[in-house]
Amino acid sequence: MQILNQKYINIIVKKALQEDLSPRGDITTKLIKDKKSRAKIIAKQSGVIAGLDFCKAAYKLIGKETVFLKKTKDGEKVKKGKVIAVVSAKVKTILTAERTALNFLSHASGIATLTNQFVKNSNIKNKICCTRKTTPNLRLLEKYAVKKGGGFNHRYNLSDEIMIKDNHIAAVPNLRKFVEKAIKTNRIITLEIDNIKQLKQVLGLKFKRILFDNMNLKTLRKCLKLCGNNYETEYSGNVSLKNIKKISSTKVNRISIGSITHSAKAFDLSLKIYN
DSSP: OOOOOHHHHHHHHHHHHHHHHTTTOOTTGGGSOOOEEEEEEEESSOEEOOOHHHHHHHHHHHOTTOEEEESSOTTOEEOTTOEEEEEEEEHHHHHHHHHHHHHHHHHHHHHHHHHHHHHHTSOTTOEEEOOSOOOTTOHHHHHHHHHHTTOBOOOSSTTTSEEEOHHHHHHSSOHHHHHHHHHTTTOOEEEEESSHHHHHHHTTOOOSEEEEESOOHHHHHHHHHHHTTSSEEEEESSOOTTTHHHHHTTTOSEEEOTHHHHSOOOOOEEEEEEO
16 A cells, blocks of 8 residues: 655646646746735635645645645644635746645545545444545545545555455355455455345355445344354445435444545635735
């Protein structure tokens, strides 16, 4: 798994700036006479902030003179109208980096905010988890944002742990034998099942986690009873803010939600230049 450090942040932000500026730069801002200026980044909604270092990097990479003053920190809840940060730099730096900086901040804060809404609406003992349904090349940022919203990360990528899903099951002749083979690797194993018949085929085998996919709650409760305390349990499939409380009430250990990364609404922000 990659580590969220300044080197990684700079690589990702440089690519985004290149996308926005290639091949001729900000041809509008070039027409403005440069001078020192300041700008406020303001929250236009309430929620949880994440991605401040990505926002800061966009300005610093455009103009080394930039002073980026954080008025909050990642993981903090803010109210509408809160000043998130103050940017002091040349006006050309502020204008050129503005959209890239706000894109990162609004994207990450949107994920953190949605995650936090799920956390607040679930049982305190449930872990709200993200999945691998992430934006290509932004997985580390998005999983970081989930944690800042109070959630937990599922596996980072395919090499982190063994996860046996429906198509793996369809591709092998015998589920129990396949799980026994997986156990011999001494890796963490999650088995995804969608019916009681599959569960009964593997009961008694020693591995970490069983994920119940798209089950109705009546069947889920039966499966949880059969598992007892022998496995960590997880639910996934069409989880929403409307049904999270009912799913949470089953006392399943983890609830994984793809939408907190792939469908989170961008956090509403604005930047205002002032002298």
